[in-house]
Every structure is written in C-alpha cells, then in structure tokens.
Amino acid sequence: MAGGVRDEAWHDGVVRRYRDDMMRRVGGRLGGFGADTEDVVQAVFLTAWRRRDHVPDDPLPWLYDVTNKLLANYWRKRRRQRSTLMLLGAETTVDEGGLASWAEAQDLRVALATLARADQQILTLRYDCDLTATDIAATLRCTPEAARKRLERARERLRRAMKRVHGRGDARHAGVAGEPIGGTGVDDAYGL
Template sequence: MGPPRNRDEGWFTSLYVAEYANVVRYGLRRLADADASAELAQEVFVVAWRRRQEVPDRGLPWLYGVARRLLANHWRSRRGAPDVLPITGADLAGAAGSSGADATVGVADVLAALTGLSELDQEILRLVGWEELTVSEAAQVLGCTRATAAVRLHRARRRLAEAMSDRPAQPRRHPALATTREEL
C-alpha cells in the first residue's frame, strides 16, 4: 500500500461539510423523524473520525455503509421491525419531474410496491435510485462485489416492475417443456 494519507481536522471538516447533508437525507429516507436522522449522521461522522485512515477518497459510499450498519445494529438491539420510510413522497415527485394528481398516484403506487419488496431489494433500489450511487459504490455500501450488486439491482428492478403491474410474473418455461401452443 502507499504512504498513509494525512487525515487531519481539515480533511475531516471538508468531508463533513461536503457529505453531512447527504448522510442526513440517507437517514431521513429510512427513519421516521428528522432528529433521528441527524443523530445518525452525527454517529456516522464519529466513526469516520475514529477510522479516518480507512475512509477512501470518495467517502460518501463508505459513509452510507457505516450508516447502514449503525441502523442495522439499532434495529437489532430493538428486536423489532425498523420504522423504514423507503422513499418520501417529495423525493418521488421531484424525481419523477411531475406534479399534481399523477404524481400523487405514482407516489402511492411506488410506495405500495416497495413495501412488498424485501429490505435488501429496497436498499439496492434506494442506493442506486435515490442516493445516486453507481453499482460499484452500492456494492461497497452493501459489502458485496460489484457483480453481486448488479445482479441484486437487476432482480430488484424486475420485482418492483412486477409489483407495480399488480400481477405476479408468470414463470418462464423452457420451450422444450411447453405443453400448450400458448406457452411457446
């Protein structure tokens, strides 16, 4: 490995100023209140300071990974289901670039579809869609390889599309196993 990087107060201040709002928004999309998300962000930056030599140059995915683990530890300690808000209505309306009734119906449809997905599916979709990470960065947050994250994202998108269509996907059958003309 190369020489150790100088991670001093100036570096930390720069990281904090650049990424604090992103970490708070990450928390807001997963927690029920603003105070809890601000507290989560503070805990994330305490870890970043303590482990400053481990923080990569592009620190945001690493910070999201820390936040994810802190939330998992918190939920595990509560031994209950997390109060997760997969995506806020404002986030969806803004991302869709629409307003009015169509946006409201779209938000409700997406929220309903997301709640039917597993936590892992929701997380990969959030990381790529709402946190705007690349697949490689999402893999870093999830602690898996890029290939694994890409497969998870593909499958999660497919399951979300199926949930949005209000009909379960028909199993794909190999043509050699088709028993009727319609299945071919």
C-alpha cells in the same frame, strides 16, 4: 492510509461535503429529520473520524455502508424497545404514516433484506440517496448503461420479493377480503 493527511481539516471537509447526502439518506429511512436522524448522521461521521485510516479516497460508498450498519442497529434497538413496552403493557404508537404505511415499510425492509447485497446497494443508491444512473455508475465504477440495466434487474427482483412477502398470508397484511393493505408497496415506496 489512502492519500493525504487525515486530520481535523480532512474530517471537516468530509462532513461539509457529505452531510446533506447522509441527512437525506437517514431522514428518508427514518421518515423525517428529527433528533434520531441527526444522531445517526453524527454517528456516521464519528465513525469516519475514528476509522479515518480506513476511509478510502472516495468516501461516499464507505459512508453509505457505515450508514446502513448504523440504521440496522437503530431498527434493532427500536424493535427491542417496542417489545419491552408491549411486555410491560404500555401502548405503542405508529408514526404519522399510520399502520398500513408502517406495515408496507416493514414489508419493503423484509423484501429488501432477501435481495443480494448488490441489488440492495443499487436500489439504495437510486431511491434513498437519489443518485442518477451516472452518479451510480461513478460510485459502482461501471458505465451508466450498466448501472441502468443493473437497477432495472434489481427493481424486478424487488417486485418479486414484495409479492412473496405479501403472499405469506400473514394476518398483519390482510385487508378487506384478505387483500394486502395498499398493494405491494413497491410501486409507492420506490416509484416502480
């Protein structure tokens, strides 16, 4: 176990300190702050309690990793539910963003999944967690300049990945005259 006693007071302190960060991260990935967001965040902190002997002294990167795994489980479950509904002939709905933004969000997820874990991590820290280069540097244990350079390279790799995703000719992406709906989605989704 890392430094200190990992009792209820420790856990309460972790929740108080990092709950807002986790809510922003999960809410950003799920597109809002509803019951699903709250459920995932609670699961993150439940995992921290259950695995408290494995949580490092600086728990934020560990919490982000747990969050990523729980979000992956959430999206798998949602896909299975949609597939089941479609098999049963039920109509499915798309969240408020509409089909184009949903498709772009899916494309972004696909493109991100093709990147190296280090690229995924730095993009997540910057855009999902809204960390500055200095905060990213502290999290990754590097200099702020190194963090900025790594972020710049990761953004470029994400741009290329999005172009590859859109270049597959998938009918889901076709707009007027075969143009992708809404561009690459990288610029909008990640402010690139």
